[in-house]
Amino acid sequence: MTRNKTDIKFNILLIVLFITLVFSLLSGISLGAVRISLKDTYSTIQSNLFHINAASLSKSTMAIVWNIRIPRVIMGLIVGAGLALCGTVMQTTVNNPISEPYILGISAGATFGATFFIILGLKSMTGIGAFFGSVISTAIVMFIASIGKNITTTSLILSGAVVNALFSAFSNFIISIGANSDSMMTIKFWTMGSLASATWADILLPLFVVLISLIFFMTQYRTMNTMLMGDEVAITLGINLQKYRLVYMLFISMITGVLVAKCGIIGFVGLITPHISRILIGTDHKKIIPLSALLGSLFVLWADILARCLIDKAELPIGIFTSLVGGPFFIYIVIKNQKGGQR
């Protein structure tokens, strides 16, 4: 049958994207307020990993590369893959093409959880707060959206907007009464996202969570393919979706929580990447999960490079760029869906 043809296409895509990703990582390290040549980048990595003395490099260059740029691009890679994974899994779990943590207000819920924990003085536990926040907001969105018996695109967007507005208001309130000098700065961080503060220590938890989730969902591809057929068909194929939905949503909440706690809200990554993957390779989750993750990493890496290179001596929030691309794409998906005549 035809499996070989699509497999070859998929493998080529993977290889091309992987090479692009390596190239993007290197670009991400060398581009910025201070330009650093690839050679210097390479020497720095070599000297830090293998303790080979790179005498020709200045201390500051080494510090920029090793302590700032590298953690930042790795964080971009993880965040992109994680958000793309969330979007892919969520669209399938809810069986609706517009689902994504940002649009459904789950990121806002995570922000609320994180800021709430900060105000309680539990700064080291913001990740846990964000997790609870996203679980609660997920539950609320799903509850409101499913009031009219089945979940439709309209009910999802509406309940997402409501939850988004509510939780944003809560967290902005908390940040405002928190009233220290840079509280306005913090609002910007939470609502538009930033990778600027990423350090080596910050990377560990997101890396762990995203990697585990990625592996977990790679094993779930057949169940997720079945989800696309709807609940009844899934039961006749021997799978009770309710159980899986709950587990998947918990995973999504966990990823969203951890990522938002570290980088604030970066919107639309999870919306766009699964759609592009499906256009490229079809709906088989065995393929679109790794593909979306790669595309998500690329998207976030380049959005971040733009965020720090576009204006001299100023750093823009990364969310501006993901939203500039994501907003129009969102409109396109909604229109396409309406035209399809269903829902």
Place this chain on the structure above:
Amino acid sequence: MDLTCKNISYSIKDKQILKNVSLNVSGNKFFTILGPNGCGKTTLLKTIYRVLKPTSGEILLNNKNIENIRLKDSAKEMAVVAQFNEINFDCNVEDIVMLGRSPHISFLQSEKQNDFDIVEDALRDVGMLDKANRSYSSLSGGEKQRVALARAIAQKPSLLLLDEPTNHLDIKYKLEILHIIRELNINVLAVLHDIQLACKFSDCLFLMKGGEIKYEGIPRQTVTESSMKDVYGVNCKISWTDDNQAMIEYI
């Protein structure tokens, strides 16, 4: 394969939709449920394919209570083609049919050559092999129905449950699909609307009214002027051809 329903009832709040329905499906025959709208045909099928749980009574699959059988194991025995076949994401035809193999493939195992062969055969059975790589949304209603049937065939079931599989199809496709199903030579339990087609293809009929099976047996003995009057409330004249085709003239 043997499917037995023992006194199943199903009710939502106070409204009783199924009342003590008992039936047996076995012997690789074609069984058809007939009855007016809202008599509980679809509900009966849904309790059998485990989307709804009967309020009382039990369903036995190969003499084992179906509630004690893992969902995945019952999916190896019975496949379903239901009425509603729309999906929100545009899948490839072949991928959809491959899902029929999922009860047979265990966790972490990938599709084998055998599975691809079965999918190919199923697509050939329903005459959709040349459209294996088409996207589902680009298909006509009849083709979508055939894809759903191919997925059920790929499940290699010993019992096929059909809920108005030929709804919305013109007569050519109706006949085609029913012929395909007949030739599978497995147990079939179908809900059909068309009485004449049901008589032509079925070995045994169940006539339902108000959540109960009122008449059952071979078509010639079940579809009679008096049973039609009782179940559907219509007056008609019925004559039978030599090859068991019913000619129904409504008055």
